[in-house]
Amino acid sequence: MPETALEIKNLKKTYPGNVEALKGIDLEIKKGDFFALLGPNGAGKTTTINIIISLVNKTSGTVKVFGHDIDTHLNEAKRLIGIVPQEFNFSIFEKVFDIVVQQAGYYGIPKKIAKERAEKYLKQLGLWEKKNTSAQRLSGGLKRRLMIARALVHEPQLLILDEPTAGVDIEIRRHMWKFISDLNTQGRTIILTTHYLEEAENLCRSIAIIDKGRIIENTSMKNFLRSMDKEAFIFDVKEPIKQIPKLEHYDLKMLDETTLEIEISKKHSLNTLFSHFQKNNIEIVSMRRKTARLEELFMRLVNNKNER
Amino acid sequence: MNAKEQYCAFRAIVDKEVTRILRIWMQTLLPSAITMTLYFIIFGKFIGSQVRDINGFSYMQFIVPGIIMLSVITNSFTNVVSAFFSAKFQKSIEELLVSPTPNYIIILGYAAGGVFRGLLVGIIVLLVSLLFFTQLHIYNLAIVIAFILLTSIVFSLGGLLNAIFAKRFDDIAIVPTFVLMPLTYLGGVFYSIKLLPEFWQAVSLFNPILYMVNGFRYGFLGISDINIWIGLGMLIIFAVILFYANLYLIKKGVGLRA
Structure with missing residues (x-):
């Protein structure tokens, strides 16, 4: 597997009405890195992520996931990515277990294996007791954990977490930090966007700051913090x-x-x-x-x- | 994705749809059974008893295939349009869009859900008619199966097309209310077009649902106002056009990707 998990070159996105969300961004994220992508609201973080996971069509530029260009090898790239989006995006009427098993199916994983993995990740995330609960009955924190379990069920190499701890109480947040850190220690590359900068400082080794569609800083967390006078x-x-x-x-x-x-x-x-x-x-x-x-x-x- | 993986993805979509349809059976299966039973009572029993036989069949026997077809059309369409639009509305469609599931599997999966509900409701209505209202003999089983299956596929794919374009919940009610309902009622469910003046007979021939209803009725009774092979050919052409239209729109990301 290539040493670069994600390579973005001159990525641009212009929405209808000539709204330039991304003005040509370049990013390179090493395999195994824990990367913080920060920026104010509307800076272009979610647009960048949504282009990587093919929910938004880019205007120009290239995106490669472990060497797979999303223009030519989208499905290979998709298999390697797990996404925990900012907004809840599961069917609220379905049961927790079914949501995770179905997601595995969409990645071509046979039901028997899908069920085993769903059990494994729901247990790790403290959701096993709620497996037969309909998703709408979960608290905000548990819904976030459900989305993490769902993102992991196809065992992706690159996990993208778009504000995973938004609106989550401190206890669950700390549990999630530990869980995500362990995933990174096991070798998964992680991209995190968050508004809790303490979270990025504690967890991430590299950082990029995006503002008004441009990367204005991209360095290691150590170097970045050192620049503080x-x-x-x-x-x-x-x-x-x-x-x-x-x-x-x-x-x-x-x-x-x-x-x-x-x-x-x-x-x-x-x-x-x-x-x-x-x-x-x-x-x-x-x-x-x-x-x-x-x-x-x-x-x-x-x-x-x-x-x- | 290899063939086995594609099958897993297809099964995942179908299982999800079947589970949903059966879980909310009070919304998906029961209403049609009640409405169609009322049709049998009002049109078949009360009014039908005053109507003379049509081509040697009682009025009740004449309307049963049309009423089954009416419920299949409505349920196949409604199932896919509401399931797919709800998935768009709740954003759960993103679960599929970020996965490597090929677009044609997404279409086949949702269409299969529509066919499942359409046929299940069709069977329920058929059983109600046989148990309480009339006796039916099948004239040609292959024709019955071909027409019901193709009609269900066509309207499931039509429902998907509607859902792709829909932006609000209002948009998913427009086609069933203002297009499907009138065309179905004017599509020979309750009458033979031979009873109409010549001009209206000619106008009726432009209604595709007339061909579906008559083809299906031919399978049961062996009588039809139209050439059933034209009806069959039309259904196959509609199914192919709708499938490729959906494929093109999903690939382009219309209504799905920014």
Whole structure:
């Protein structure tokens, strides 16, 4: 199998009414990668995904899945992809088990094997107890898990998750993170779009940011986070402060009399900051990042591009 | 996909449809049985008893094949148009579109679902007529099977075509209400066109359903207002045209892909 899971070149999509959703994007995702495709609403993430899975016809450009061009070898490409879409797209009146078994049938998998696999994935995703429940009776989180089981039943090499944890409570979200991470560890290539940037930061090794139909960043998560030159922290102090202390090199705001917000550049260490606190007799009881690092960078990048 | 895999995909679509039809039998099977029973009572018993025999057959015997055909046409069409449009509406059609299932298997699968419901309702109506209303002898079984099967296929494929173009639920009711219903009622279900003035007899010959109803009636009674071979040929041509029209539209992604 080729080392490149997905190769996109100069992909363009213009919808009727001359709406340019994609203005020529290039992407290369390595086999086994855990890839975050991020961008604001309407940036072109779902259009890109829908072209890959052939739900949207592209205007121009090429898409290859493990070397299979979707123009010439669409069915070979389809077999290798599993999709968990943003919106629920199963028949709500059908039973959980039937939905997964039918999907396997659409990939040409005999019923006996389809049933075995449906059982395996429904058990792994904690849905086996609900196998005879009609899909409409599932909670939002369970519906998302059902779509993951359905996407896995033909055992694809590339799993695309389009906002899989949207509207899901934290417990189920964490269970899903663990499950998806394990899939990646087992060798599956994963593409994730999400609005929870903490999720992308924790799970993904590579990142691309798409905005207004163009890729504006495409690098490893490590490099991307390294590019952050400043970080804002929140400090909770023990005794109320009357006056804002003056700390050289640090941009400081007082949120209330026991909370400080300080922006720290990479040039200055936290040690120096703490020594300043000590000098000023300020006792710190806790500290935390103001926002997730990725969120901070994402906002800066998207806002910078928009200002240009 | 090899032949075995294609068969698995076809079975998956058919199983899904058959399960759905049987699960909601109160909506899919029962209404036609009740409506057609009312037709037998009102037209066959009450009015039919005042009508003289047609070509040596009682009026009840004359209308039974037409009423069976009426239920087969309506149910085959309605099944596919509603199943496929619902799948579009709920987006569950994407399950098929992202899979390697060939387009022609999608068409055959949905058409098979329509044929299953059409024939099942046809059998129920036939049993109701035989148990409670009349006796029927089959004149030519091969003709009966050929006409009922081809008609069911044609209207299933027609339902699919309608569903592909439909954008709203209203769009799936237009053809059955404003096209199928009038053509079926004017297609010789309740009368022989020989009873009509010459002008209307000529006009009736442009109604394709007339050929289906008469061909099917010929299979039971051995009488027909038209040449049944023309009817059979017409059904085969319609089936081929509709199949390829659906294939072309699904390949182009009309109503399915942006």
